[in-house]
Amino acid sequence: xxxxxxxxxPFLHTYIHLAVETQIEKKDPIxxxxxxxxxxxxxxxxxxxxxxxxxxxxxxxxxxxxxxxxFDLDAFKTLLKKYKTRHPNKILDLLDSESILPE
Numbered sequence: 552x553x554x555x556x557x558x559x560x561p562f563l564h565t566y567i568h569l570a571v572e573t574q575i576e577k578k579d580p581i582x583x584x585x586x587x588x589x590x591x592x593x594x595x596x597x598x599x600x601x602x603x604x605x606x607x608x609x610x611x612x613x614x615x616x617x618x619x620x621x622f623d624l625d626a627f628k629t630l631l632k633k634y635k636t637r638h639p640n641k642i643l644d645l646l647d648s649e650s651i652l653p654e
Contacts, residue, residue, distance in 0.1 A: 567605040570612075574604070580624065582631035589635040603642050607631060610651055626651075 553561055574583035583604055590600035607630050615622045630651055634642050 567609065567612075568601060571601045571604045571608060575601075580628050580631070582628040582635075586631040586635040590639050593639055595639040599639060603634075603639060604631070606643060606646055607634065607651070 571583065574580065575587045578584040586604055586607075587600050590603060591597070595603070608627065611623055611627050614620050634645065637645065
């Protein structure tokens with residue numbers, strides 16, 4: 552059983568994995584593929600690299616679904632480029648400290 556107040560939604564988790572893995576496989580956007588490779592070169596596991604892309608992807612997806620705004624692909628690609636130079640352990644902190652969605 553899944554408790555929405557205590558657990559990560561397993562369906563959403565699986566969807567994000569699939570979406571990110573598809574981006575990497577198809578190299579679309581290419582920035583996802585480049586980010587993934589940059590993280591792997593920094594000794595980040597495959598699973599954690601996918602989670603990092605997902606952490607960048609989720610706010611954009613949420614913005615699209617909740618507010619019915621177009622997915623901001625350019626801003627998503629810009630963040631992937633920006634964060635690919637960072638150490639994997641710092642990226643989640645940076646995402647928490649910065650407002651990543653444009654107003």
